[in-house]
Amino acid sequence: xxxxxxxxxxxxxxxxxxxxxxxxxxxxxxxxxxxxxxxxxxxxxxxxxxxxxxxxxxxxxxxxxxxxxxxxxxxxxxxxxxxxxxxxxxxxxxxxxxxxxxxxxxxxxxxxxxxxxxxxxxxxxxxxxxxxxxxxxxxxxxxxxxxxxxxxxxxxxxxxxxxxxxxxxxxxxxxxxxxxxxxxxxxxxxxxxxxxxxxxxxxxxxxxxxxxxxxxxxxxxxxxxxxxxxx
Amino acid sequence: xxxxxxxxxxxxxxxxxxxxxxxxxxxxxxxxxxxxxxxxxxxxxxxxxxxxxxxxxxxxxxxxxxxxxxxxxxxxxxxxxxxxxxxxxxxxxxxxxxxxxxxxxxxxxxxxxxxxxxxxxxxxxxxxxxxxxxxxxxxxxxxxxxxxxxxxxxxxxxxxxxxxxxxxxxxxxxxxxxxxxxxxxxxxxxxxxxxxxxxxxxxxxxxxxxxxxxxxxxxxxxxxxxxxxxx
DNA sequence: AATCGTTTTAAACTTTCGTATGAAACGGAC
DNA sequence: GTCCGTTTCATACGAAAGTTTAAAACGATT
Numbered sequence: 001x002x003x004x005x006x007x008x009x010x011x012x013x014x015x016x017x018x019x020x021x022x023x024x025x026x027x028x029x030x031x032x033x034x035x036x037x038x039x040x041x042x043x044x045x046x047x048x049x050x051x052x053x054x055x056x057x058x059x060x061x062x063x064x065x066x067x068x069x070x071x072x073x074x075x076x077x078x079x080x081x082x083x084x085x086x087x088x089x090x091x092x093x094x095x096x097x098x099x100x101x102x103x104x105x106x107x108x109x110x111x112x113x114x115x116x117x118x119x120x121x122x123x124x125x126x127x128x129x130x131x132x133x134x135x136x137x138x139x140x141x142x143x144x145x146x147x148x149x150x151x152x153x154x155x156x157x158x159x160x161x162x163x164x165x166x167x168x169x170x171x172x173x174x175x176x177x178x179x180x181x182x183x184x185x186x187x188x189x190x191x192x193x194x195x196x197x198x199x200x201x202x203x204x205x206x207x208x209x210x211x212x213x214x215x216x217x218x219x220x221x222x223x224x225x226x227x228x229x230x231x
Numbered sequence: 232x233x234x235x236x237x238x239x240x241x242x243x244x245x246x247x248x249x250x251x252x253x254x255x256x257x258x259x260x261x262x263x264x265x266x267x268x269x270x271x272x273x274x275x276x277x278x279x280x281x282x283x284x285x286x287x288x289x290x291x292x293x294x295x296x297x298x299x300x301x302x303x304x305x306x307x308x309x310x311x312x313x314x315x316x317x318x319x320x321x322x323x324x325x326x327x328x329x330x331x332x333x334x335x336x337x338x339x340x341x342x343x344x345x346x347x348x349x350x351x352x353x354x355x356x357x358x359x360x361x362x363x364x365x366x367x368x369x370x371x372x373x374x375x376x377x378x379x380x381x382x383x384x385x386x387x388x389x390x391x392x393x394x395x396x397x398x399x400x401x402x403x404x405x406x407x408x409x410x411x412x413x414x415x416x417x418x419x420x421x422x423x424x425x426x427x428x429x430x431x432x433x434x435x436x437x438x439x440x441x442x443x444x445x446x447x448x449x450x451x452x453x454x455x456x457x458x459x460x461x462x
Numbered sequence: 463a464a465t466c467g468t469t470t471t472a473a474a475c476t477t478t479c480g481t482a483t484g485a486a487a488c489g490g491a492c
Numbered sequence: 493g494t495c496c497g498t499t500t501c502a503t504a505c506g507a508a509a510g511t512t513t514a515a516a517a518c519g520a521t522t
Contacts, residue, residue: 017469033361035266039510049471054511122360128413129356130264139423167427168437175410176403182359183402192370196398206399210445217444218437248499270480280501285481 018056020046026067030119034064034132064132071120072141075110079146082106083153096157096215100173100208103150107177108200111184125182160219169215176207249287251277257298261350265295265363295363302351303372306341310377313337314384327388327446331404331439334381338408339431342415352412359409391450400446407438 015023024045028037039060043050057063086094086102110121127133151166161169180203187195246254255276259268270291274281288294317325317333341352358364382397392400411434418426 035264036361038508040508049469050510051471051512052469055469060510126360128417129353129360130267131417136423138417139426144426164427165437168429168434169441171410171414171429171434172407172438172441175408175414176406178413179402179406179409182409186359186362186369192367195370195375196395198399198402203399203402206396206449207403209448210400210403211441213448214441214445217440269478271478280499281480282482282501283499286499291480 017046017048017052020048021052021056021063022067022070025063026070026123027119029064029067030123030126033123033126033130035130061132065134065137067123068127068133068137071110076142076145078109079103079106080149083149087153087156093157096154096212097208099153099157100211101204103173104177104204104207107174108181108204111181112200121181122185125178125185128178154215158215158219161215165218169211169218172214173207173211176211180204180207248277248279248283251279252283252287252294253298253301256294257301257354258350260295260298261354261357264357264361266361292363296365296368298354299358299364299368302341307373307376309340310334310337311380314380318384318387324388327385327443328439330384330388331442332435334404335408335435335438338405339412339435342412343431353416356409356413356416385446389446389450392446396449400442400449403445404438404442407442411435411438 021042025037025042028041028045031037039053040050042063043052046052053060053063057066082102082105083099086099089098108121127138131138147167147170150170151163154166154169155161155163158166180198180200184200187197252273256268256273259272259276262268270284271281273294274283277283284291284294288297313333313336314330317330320329339352358369362369378398378401381401382394385397385400386392386394389397411429411431415429415431418428
């Protein structure tokens with residue numbers, strides 16, 4: 001894993017060591033996971049000594065946690081802000097599609113964002129499967145707050161939606177978004193010709209349409225449950 | 232990681248060593264991932280010597296691959312059979328809900344199945360993020376064949392569905408299923424009281440209803456694209 | 463210029479990993 | 493009983509991991 005050149009954007013030697021380490025660690029953690037990247041690789045990518053990781057952060061795990069802390073607030077605020085922006089828009093109640101599109105954009109924004117290089121969201125997918133963060137931090141800092149906000153917004157737009165159905169719907173939407181990212185990561189790793197590569201924007205447009213119809217079906221269920229397969 | 236007692240179902244010492252190793256390796260790989268489990272742990276769990284892994288399988292990676300090979304055929308056949316069973320049922324064309332329910336059941340069956348203990352599907356989620364299998368084996372042995380079968384079935388049931396829309400729909404359905412399993416795994420790891428635990432059957436019922444509506448919306452798109460937000 | 467706290471460095475330490483080795487134990491065939 | 497191929501065993505090896513250490517280098521203050 002010969003990573004000697006700095007793989008971060010503008011971190012040659014002007015920034016302080018701690019930031020260089022954080023940037024390098026983030027890139028390597030995203031690309032190869034927690035166990036897949038060594039402290040030596042991080043130090044080499046940051047252009048500093050191995051001991052710096054322990055000197056500044058007190059260990060590999062602490063550094064990993066700090067990499068996350070940098071993004072928790074930004075990501076949570078971005079997601080919730082995208083919900084609030086839609087919900088507080090003037091001109092009557094927003095459509096379900098508007099809410100979903102706004103949230104989906106905010107969700108995959110770290111993937112498209114050129115500043116972070118779209119690496120961080122891969123780390124999220126990893127962390128969901130292979131936990132290395134302290135217990136419940138992920139839930140408390142990200143999932144619960146964002147899920148709560150989205151749930152309230154959904155219920156407001158779709159009055160027929162029960163609380164449990166709203167949560168199930170969120171599970172569906174987030175599941176599609178995460179899986180899209182996983183599939184993207186997977187396909188870019190394996191150069192398989194037959195497998196069609198989707199444009200991300202196209203997939204999001206699909207998810208919005210698909211989910212809006214799904215949510216409406218779940219909301220209808222409550223009011224009139226007779227006409228289930230009318231088509 | 233003190234795993235000394237056998238964590239597999241019925242593998243104390245009656246079964247041959249290779250099977251004991253495969254069983255033990257499967258359990259540990261599922262629980263802790265490829266890098267997270269050592270050959271020593273596997274040998275200890277299987278109740279045999281460390282060298283047995285190299286003697287019988289020629290290395291850790293070969294053993295890992297063999298763990299997968301045991302399941303590839305079974306899982307692929309189960310998925311495709313569940314599709315075929317629905318599609319070849321007498322009494323006219325099956326409903327979209329029937330197809331989705333059948334496929335979803337086959338998909339999560341390894342999770343519910345008491346024989347495997349539902350561990351293997353976790354390994355699938357891991358492997359999608361952290362590749363350790365030889366390039367493209369996962370795609371060729373699982374994803375492509377099953378996706379092709381499901382795509383054809385979907386198009387047959389929903390004539391309005393284009394090929395690309397069918398693939399996008401499958402991405403949505405599989406995404407929901409995988410995410411459900413990830414969430415299940417995640418929540419069982421973290422004993423968080425506020426987070427509601429869903430019954431798996433309940434979630435699947437939701438996914439079927441949700442996805443059926445979503446797919447119909449994507450199929451309608453082709454024929455009449457005027458009435459998008461009629462509700 | 464000397465001093466003192468901070469940072470950086472090279473090297474070593476301990477542990478753990480996957481694998482290799484060679485001897486011991488086993489089990490039929492003769 | 494002896495032989496021989498197969499299996500099991502304890503052990504060792506080199507590599508790589510995270511962490512520690514003590515000295516060197518640095519920088520501001522006096």
